[in-house]
Amino acid sequence: MIFWFTGQPGHGKTTLALALIERLKAAGHEPFHVDGDDLRSLTSNADYSRAGREANIRRAQTIAHYLHNKGQIAVVSLVAPYRAIREELKAVAPVTEIYVHTTEVRGREDKAATDYEAPVADFIDINTTDRDIADCVDDVLERVQLPQRP
Secondary structure (H helix, E strand, O other), rough: EEEEOOOOOOOOHHHHHHHHHHHHHOOOOEEEEEEEHHHHHOOOOOOOOHHHHHHHHHHHHHHHHHHHOOOEEEEEEEEEHHHHHHHHHHHHOOOOEEEEEOOOOOOHHHHOOOOOOOOOOOEEEEEEEOOOOHHHHHHHHHHOOOOOOO
């Protein structure tokens, strides 16, 4: 199973991903986190052009798909602005796409992807404006069926 948190920088993707991971661990799972910023650091990819973003997204998809194929739960938090690329993974793996957005100003607006394409089908919509983290994670967990514990 793959949980894919997408949305603009500063909207809560990584915060929610980490909270979900804690909930999954408490339920006996051992999820693996794939974070966009960590992946960029690891691969020394400071390219925020379309090509650089696509490379980062495809790396994250490869890792998440590999983990899924090994029976692991992957939790990805990545801007991933291009809908078509996100849909590619959804076509070949069980992905729960979670679109995270807010109207709050959180200080990362300068990193926004001006060409971000919000999902239009088969996703969970989480507006983090004035919402509690646990509440948002509850929304996600209410809409998915977790695999049986190992």
